[in-house]
Amino acid sequence: MSVxxxxxxGGIPHNQILIYGLVGSLVLIYLTYLNTITGTQYFSFFGxxxxxVALLWGTDTIKHLCSYGLGTGVPSAGMIALGSGVxxxxxxxxxxxxxxxxxxIIAAIIGAxxxxxANNVVRMDIPVMxxxxxxxxxxxxxxxxxxxxxxxxxxxxxxxxxxxxxxxGFAVPSYEFSVIGGSIIAVIFxxxxxxxxxxxxxxxxxxxxxxxxxxxxxxxxFLSMIPVAIISFAxxxxxxxxxxxxxxxxxxxxxxVQYIALSKRDAYAWLDAKPILEPxxxx
Amino acid sequence: xxxxxxxxxxxxxxxxxxxxxxxxxxLIVVALALxxxxxxxxxxxxxxxIIIGGVLVAFGVHFVPVGGAPAAMGQAPGIATGVxxxxxxxxxxxxxxxxxxxxxxxPVALAGGAVGGGLLMAITCTMVNVIYVFGMGIPAASGKxxxxxxxxxxxxxxKSQGTEGHGLPFISWxxxxxxxxxxxxxxxxIYLELLDVYQAQLPxxxxxxxEQIAPVAVSLAGIFAVAMFLVNAVLAAYNIxxxxxxxxxxKFKRFPRAVIAAAAASAVVGFFAIALLELVGVF
Numbered sequence: 190m191s192v193x194x195x196x197x198x199g200g201i202p203h204n205q206i207l208i209y210g211l212v213g214s215l216v217l218i219y220l221t222y223l224n225t226i227t228g229t230q231y232f233s234f235f236g237x238x239x240x241x242v243a244l245l246w247g248t249d250t251i252k253h254l255c256s257y258g259l260g261t262g263v264p265s266a267g268m269i270a271l272g273s274g275v276x277x278x279x280x281x282x283x284x285x286x287x288x289x290x291x292x293x294i295i296a297a298i299i300g301a302x303x304x305x306x307a308n309n310v311v312r313m314d315i316p317v318m319x320x321x322x323x324x325x326x327x328x329x330x331x332x333x334x335x336x337x338x339x340x341x342x343x344x345x346x347x348x349x350x351x352x353x354x355x356x357x358g359f360a361v362p363s364y365e366f367s368v369i370g371g372s373i374i375a376v377i378f379x380x381x382x383x384x385x386x387x388x389x390x391x392x393x394x395x396x397x398x399x400x401x402x403x404x405x406x407x408x409x410x411f412l413s414m415i416p417v418a419i420i421s422f423a424x425x426x427x428x429x430x431x432x433x434x435x436x437x438x439x440x441x442x443x444x445x446v447q448y449i450a451l452s453k454r455d456a457y458a459w460l461d462a463k464p465i466l467e468p469x470x471x472x
Numbered sequence: 473x474x475x476x477x478x479x480x481x482x483x484x485x486x487x488x489x490x491x492x493x494x495x496x497x498x499l500i501v502v503a504l505a506l507x508x509x510x511x512x513x514x515x516x517x518x519x520x521x522i523i524i525g526g527v528l529v530a531f532g533v534h535f536v537p538v539g540g541a542p543a544a545m546g547q548a549p550g551i552a553t554g555v556x557x558x559x560x561x562x563x564x565x566x567x568x569x570x571x572x573x574x575x576x577x578x579p580v581a582l583a584g585g586a587v588g589g590g591l592l593m594a595i596t597c598t599m600v601n602v603i604y605v606f607g608m609g610i611p612a613a614s615g616k617x618x619x620x621x622x623x624x625x626x627x628x629x630x631k632s633q634g635t636e637g638h639g640l641p642f643i644s645w646x647x648x649x650x651x652x653x654x655x656x657x658x659x660x661x662i663y664l665e666l667l668d669v670y671q672a673q674l675p676x677x678x679x680x681x682x683e684q685i686a687p688v689a690v691s692l693a694g695i696f697a698v699a700m701f702l703v704n705a706v707l708a709a710y711n712i713x714x715x716x717x718x719x720x721x722x723k724f725k726r727f728p729r730a731v732i733a734a735a736a737a738s739a740v741v742g743f744f745a746i747a748l749l750e751l752v753g754v755f
Contacts, residue, residue, distance in 0.1 A: 378695060
């Protein structure tokens with residue numbers, strides 16, 4: 190049928206990660222709704238955390254799908270995930286409080302269509318294809334929705350297309366200074382795509398370990414959160430954006446240090462290279 | 473054969489399953505009917521344009537000489553990267569060209585998109601050959617055919633033993649330019665159809681002028697065009713499974729499968745993109 194490429198055995202079962210990822214990202218996205226309830230913007234960073242959780246799940250899904258050998262490289266799976274995800278996320282965003290749930294349903298429909306077409310028309314004939322593409326579309330949608338919610342403090346469509354511009358000292362509503370009107374959604378799209386496709390692409394091969402791959406996925410997620418946190422200075426207040434930036438940087442440093450530790454654990458040997466010091470008095 | 477090991481390369485082309493064909497036709501018809509029901513004739517025509525654009529993208533991808541990892545090592549002809557990356561590059565370049573020319577009317581914009589995509593591929597193919605010939609010191613030789621169908625150059629005496637050919641023969645260069653032009657044309661068509669739909673609906677919905685909503689309409693149409701471009705390109709990539717040399721490659725005969733899959737996928741994703749604004753304000 191297909192040649193299996195090597196992935197590490199063991200670790201947490203995929204179905205468990207699926208449930209944690211789905212429920213975790215849903216709950217975390219809904220936590221950004223506290224912004225609307227309490228009238229503040231301090232809860233925006235939960236959107237980024239939802240994206241990180243979704244990316245962890247998506248990386249494990251990509252690992253399952255790509256272990257069958259698609260022949261097109263790992264990044265293509267990330268591209269189709271975000272491609273179907275962004276449509277589902279923006280479509281879902283028009284439904285107010287039901288946004289995250291509608292997003293998941295729409296993403297599942299698009300993913301299922303892509304999976305059925307890939308298996309039955311293009312004849313990939315990969316057993317996990319349909320399920321994997323459904324999961325990846327949901328992951329892509331939750332990533333886009335989470336990061337967009339982090340940038341502007343809400344996951345509702347009208348909030349994403351309206352902003353305020355200051356002209357001659359007066360604050361006027363403007364469609365140009367918004368997440369979608371300013372094409373920030375395109376930046377979010379690529380930040381999510383890079384984050385989802387990198388981790389397994391970097392870690393695959395003999396000796397691949399699940400905890401190391403997933404730690405890299407979390408690192409990529411926090412790394413994508415940092416630019417979004419900086420972008421959010423334009424849309425939400427100074428303090429909430431600072432909180433988001435702080436959370437992203439702390440998360441990134443922690444996961445980066447952990448990832449390096451795990452890489453050293455799995456490496457046969459390593460050299461702690463030190464910079465070559467200039468000899469005294471010149472060479 | 474990709475470095476990761478692809479699905480088994482069967483000699484003949486496996487036709488789509490009956491179920492796959494029926495599902496594709498049903499999906500296209502249902503999407504067209506729903507588009508007509510929700511957005512009337514304008515929606516129906518826009519969706520037809522989007523389906524044509526998606527089919528052009530998927531068809532165009534088959535022309536592009538994709539070498540993947542083996543090409544990077546000089547062991548297979550083509551450009552040394554994956555289908556998704558090349559298609560994204562050509563499509564985005566085309567989209568920029570087309571979007572820039574959008575105010576000049578449909579024919580000029582479509583021509584702009586095609587020229588943009590074709591130009592990017594022409595530059596890429598030329599520079600790839602410069603690197604192959606002057607950097608790596610390998611001549612262009614196809615492994616799939618004995619003679620270049622256009623120039624009549626013969627290949628076997630230049631082909632290294634143990635490789636599938638190397639470099640980028642002239643026929644592959646021509647294929648790349650045609651593929652880039654078709655991709656740019658398709659992507660621009662999707663963008664223009666979506667832009668028309670949003671420019672008609674957004675002013676009514678938000679009670680604003682066309683100029684005020686222009687950033688939102690352009691951004692939404694652009695990101696959705698990119699998303700649909702990537703979904704179609706990845707389905708085409710799955711159809712190719714790894715590497716293809718261009719229009720002379722036997723794998724090129726597989727394109728009807730990708731065309732069917734792209735038509736159905738574009739219909740579903742395009743429907744959600746067209747129906748996007750129908751739910752705003754309902755919840």
